Amino acid sequence: MLQSKMKWKFTYSNENSDVMHNGLTPLTQQLLSKRNITSPEAIEQFLHPSIDQLHDPFLMDGMKKAIDRVKQAIADQESILVFGDYDADGVSSTTLMIEALREAGADCDFYIPNRFTEGYGPNEGAFQFAKDSGFSVIITVDTGIAAMHEAEVAKQLGLDLIITDHHEVQEVLPNAYAIIHPKTSTDYPFQELAGVGVAFKFAQALLGRFPKELLDLAVIGTIADLVPLHGENRVLAAIGLQAISRSKRPGILAFRDICSIEGDMNEETIGFTIGPRLNAVGRLQDATPAVELLLSETFEEASEIAKFIDQLNQERQKIVAQIAKEAEEMLAERGPDQENVIIVAKEGWNPGVLGIVASKLVRTFDRPAIVLGIDSETGKAKGSARSIDAFDLFANCMEVRHRFVHFGGHAQAAGMTLEVDQIDELRQDLIKLAEEKLEPEDYQQVLEVETTVPLDEISLQQIDEVNQLRPFGMGNPKPLFHIQHAPKEIRLIGSKKNHLKFNFQKNDAKVDGIAFGMGDVYAQLAPADTLDLVGELGINEWNGRKNLQIMIKDLCVKDWQLFDLRGSRHVEKSIDIPANETFKAVSFQGINEAPHQLPVHRPEELKGEHLDGLIFLDLPETMEDLKNLLGEVSVSKLYVCYRVEESTFLKTWPTxxxxxxxxxxxxxxxxxxxxxxxxxxxxxxxxxxxxxxxxxxxxxxxxxxxxxxxxxxxxxxxxxxxxxxxxxxxxxxxxxRIEQTLYYSTYKELKDWFNQHLKKQSKIVKEEVFHGL
Incomplete structure (x- = not known):
């Protein structure tokens, strides 16, 4: 048996949908039904998003007042400052707003605060700079809804502050000239727009038409900011991906060149290629180059900036890897017992990347993680936190709010500042809260499985149909499917042999399986094991040929396993003993040395044992000896490592x-x-x-x-x-008979024989199964 590393949550119902739509397969209908999309009208809109599904921007409170003020500024030749944020949503929002203002004839410029010297959001110094520079109107994008003090500063300076934002609304709103925010607009039908989505709506209202030329910007922030991809966000993401795939914007073309992006872009291109690079700029320095890239008017200029940004991203990756390594070394020094909540802190850690490091620690250890950079001059520690599904980071940290100087966030992510002498106390407080509220299974990552798919029902047509649900993201996750089948072939791939590739076949169906970073599992898989695996279905196209494949997220083996090492002289290298499993070796004829220096037991010493692994060092003297042993032990993995020096079977048997x-x-x-x-x-x-x-x-x-x-x-x-x-x-x-049955038999014959005599297993692979939607 091989346990899964994650908890599988089967979320589907076996009930078939009563609705048939355009000949969709039952599987696709099931996926739509789970997303509460069941009526023909809803299905049509979901599968074919269009601009007709977008709402009137003037339904947002404050929109008319804001647009009138901007038009007045344009008429009076007043200067407008766009105040943005330093992440991908903020950068794309800033660019989009600047382009819309320029097209409307405005005299405008942009300002993005420096993460390290100014912190997040509007600040008094920046507003004073705007006043001194001759600006009379400030439009925030992707920020500002919590800027109560700064709004008062703007009034005192005689600046008209227009806030466009999408972040959580506070109990008290800033006293701004106008606020454009979906969640403050009772008549606006959709409240989940990204910052760039709000900016796009502003641009549409300002220009008096649908600005399709700005869709390539709108899609960046919408996908990169992880807003739910339904409603208007789905429309902006879907038609935005079409737009960015055809975009002639020099900045986008430069990204294509530097990142070797070919063909149409999808949500993964934004999420894993473009978004991280735009984010990297603001994480390591001022984010201005990111905006300048998107505003570039020539490919030559854009190409230079793109190269610089790509170098920054590479530097960011190295910094993240180094900090993560140092954090893991700290945890290793604390001992083998994993803390329920990880808190690591060190002087000199770059605060711009600590959220990414925290995410890596969560994925590695399946624990909530807080990563802090220490400022020795101020005596304070500042950093970021990420959590697991079962631990509400915001709620639990609020229970110990007195430990923080500043704290904010939500269930899965947060930022905080605290005195250095409060770090250990915070660690103990959160560990205690986790011990009180969490069960052992809560520390496993959860995979929500859409459905089980027989191997021979996977086809290019089915995958193409599932892909009609794209773009995938928050609120519309990429479907995970469960497959149960024995692979025809398993091999290690990659320069470091740290990935697995499987070949599955059933009838005429052929599916490749790729499991990145799971090379360590290779030694724990036996030939002919029936695998249960969860992954994403896709198509791998190479040299014009399309192959079905599943990108494997997790796998397990529910049945007991037989590892055939008969006659091998390299047994030690072929046996992998996981740290948390119990292995023992047995000898019938007095062998006293076993792989990995395991103690060797006589058969009678193992009576009643419950083992993960049992290693047979030699053949029994009688078949009855082996049958008796197998009837007395419960075991998940058998390793047959015996050799025959002088074979009775190969000698002529006298008749x-x-x-x-x-x-x-x-x-x-x-x-x-x-x-x-x-x-x-x-x-x-x-x-x-x-x-x-x-x-x-x-x-x-x-x-x-x-x-x-x-x-x-x-x-x-x-x-x-x-x-x-x-x-x-x-x-x-x-x-x-012993040699014929146990040594010269085929693998299948040997496993069938053991199957007949092995004690029924007491260990089972546990699964979390939730029926219904």
């Missing part, structure tokens, strides 16, 4: 005719000298020397002959006995 001929030869000759005549007889008859010796010894045991100094003579008065009465004959027959 009754052989015995009859030899006896007749003795009667004629009167005697036979084993020392002199054996070689001659074996050569003449084509027998093995050992067969002559064996026949002679059996006759001697049955008292048919006498043997003195190697001379065999007939006993004049032999008793009537059958060959089966000879203990030597029985032993040879038993040894032949």
């Amino acid at each position: 009754r005719d052989h015995f009859k001929w030899f006896y007749g030869m003795l009667v004629k000759r009167g005697s036979f000298n084993l020392k002199v005549d054996t070689e001659k007889l074996a050569k003449r008859k084509g027998w093995d020397r050992s067969m002559v010796d064996f026949i002679s010894q059996v006759f001697f045991e049955l008292d048919f002959v006498k043997i003195e100094n190697g001379l065999v003579t007939i006993n004049s008065q032999p008793s009537k006995k059958d060959l089966q009465e000879s203990v030597l004959y029985q032993q040879r027959e038993e040894q032949l």
Whole structure:
């Protein structure tokens, strides 16, 4: 058995949908039903998003007032400052707003605060700079809804502050000239827009038309900011991906070049390629180059900036890897017992990447993680936190709010500042809360499985149909499917041999399985194991050929496993013993050395044992000895490591005719000298020397002959006995059966035999199964 690393949550219902739509397969209908999309109208809108599904921007409170003020500023030639944020949503929002203002004829510029010197959001110094620089109107994008003090500062400075934002609304709203926010607009039908989505709505209202030329910007922030991809967000993401795939914007073309992006872009291109690079700028320095890239008017200019941004991203990756390594070393020094909540802190850690490091620690250890950078001058620690599904980070941290100087966030992510001397106390507080509220299974990552799919039902058509649900993201996760099948082939791939590739076949269906970073599991998989696996279905296209594949997220083996190492001289290398599993070695004939220096036990010492792994070092003396052992132990994995130096099975087994001929030869000759005549007889008859010796010894045991100094003579008065009465004959027959069954059998034959005699398992692979939607 091989346990899954994650908890599988089967969320589907076996009930079929009553709704048929355009010939969709039952699987696709099931996926739509789970997303509460069941009516023909809803299905049509979901599968074919269009601008007709977008709402009137003037339904947002404050929109008309804000647009009127901007148009007045344009007419009066007033300068407008766009105040943005330093993440991908903020950068794309800033760019989009600048382009819309410029097209409307505005005199405008942008300002993005420095994460390290100014912190997050509007600040008094920036507003004073705007006033001194001659700006009279400030439009925030992707920020500002919590800027109560700064709004008052703007009024005192004579600046008209227009806030466009999408973050959580506080109990008190800033006293701004106008606030444009979906969640403050009771008449606006959709409240989950990203910051760039709100900016896009503003641009549409300002220009008096649908600004399709800005869709390539709108899609970046919408996907990168992880807002739910339904409603208007789905429309902006879907048509935005089409737009960015065709975009001639120099900044986008430069990204294509530097990142080797070919063909149409999808949500993964934004989420894993473009978004992280735009985010990297603000994590390591001022985010201005990211906006300048998207605003570039020539490819040459954009290309230079893109190269610089790509270098920053590489530097960011190295910094993250180094901090994560240092954090893991800290945890290792604390001892083998994993803390329920991880808190690590060190001076010199870059605060811009600590959220990414926290995410890596959560994925590695399945624990909530807080990563803090210490400022020795102020005596404070500042950082970020990420959590697991079962631990509400915001709620639990609020229970110990007194430990923080500043704290904010939500259930799965947060930022905080605290005094250095409060770090240990915070660690103990949160560990105690986790011990009180969490169960052991809560520390496993959860995979929500859409449905189980038979291998031969996977087809290019089915995958194409599932892909109609794209773009995937928050609120519309990429479907995970469960498959149960034995692979035809398993091999290690990659330069470091740290990935697995499977080949599955059933009838005419062929599916490749790829499991990145799971090379360590290779030694724990036995030939012909039926695998249960969860992953994403997709199509791998290479040289014009399309192959079905599943990107494996997790796998397990529910049945007991047999590892066939018969005759191997490299047993030590072939056996992997997980740290949390109990392995023992057994010898029937007194072998005293075992792989990995395991203690060697006699069969009778293992009675009643419950083991993860049992290693057989040699063959039993009788089949009954092995059957008795298998009936007394409960075990998940069997390793057969025995070798046969002198095989009984490979030697010629004498038949009754052989015995009859030899006896007749003795009667004629009167005697036979084993020392002199054996070689001659074996050569003449084509027998093995050992067969002559064996026949002679059996006759001697049955008292048919006498043997003195190697001379065999007939006993004049032999008793009537059958060959089966000879203990030597029985032993040879038993040894032949043992070798034939346990050593020279095929893998399937051997496993079938063990299956018949192995004690029923007491261990099972546990699954969390939730029926219904």
